[in-house]
Amino acid sequence: DGGITQSPKYLFRKEGQNVTLSCEQNLNHDAMYWYRQDPGQGLRLIYYSQIVNDFQKGDIAEGYSVSREKKESFPLTVTSAQKNPTAFYLCASGASWYEQFFGPGTRLTVL
């Protein structure tokens, strides 16, 4: 089946630990994106990548890092520098900005 997968669905971490969220797509899309969603808020762009080995900061990149070594994969690391990491994280991919297909999300809780 074609699609976007994110794992795990739920993630718990202690404060001060780095954590990496996985995002994989088999849609052959060049572009991939990471968003953060907080309750009652719209989606905010963390990082995006329009091609392999290249990525750009979004609106709230501080405390996050990404890599794009393969077309299919765009992992997001939430570092200890991120002050409020507890949130719902959404990965998307698409052929263009106006064609973004979202994964099921990962809910990160930092204790």
Place this chain on the structure above:
Amino acid sequence: GQQLNQSPQSMFIQEGEDVSMNCTSSSIFNTWLWYKQDPGEGPVLLIALYKAGELTSNGRLTAQFGITRKDSFLNISASIPSDVGIYFCAGLGGSNYKLTFGKGTLLTVNP
């Protein structure tokens, strides 16, 4: 930065009723998108609008791209319980080519 004002924030309606929600902005957008998000899942694209004045339907859903390019609305006719969820508008274009999301409209349908 660009902002989208989405209203209403929430709606409680009876099954069978029609629903209308809208997004407005002080900035011009070149594309308007409407997404639906079920609880704990990623958003799913419902309708994409690419031209000012465009009116597009997808089943019981109808959306329009405002003639000023600063607004869009989404109508749902004859609502059913599975319409429950959060509806987001998103705009593309203007001062930068990134999707800007509204904060969402939470729809509850009473059977």
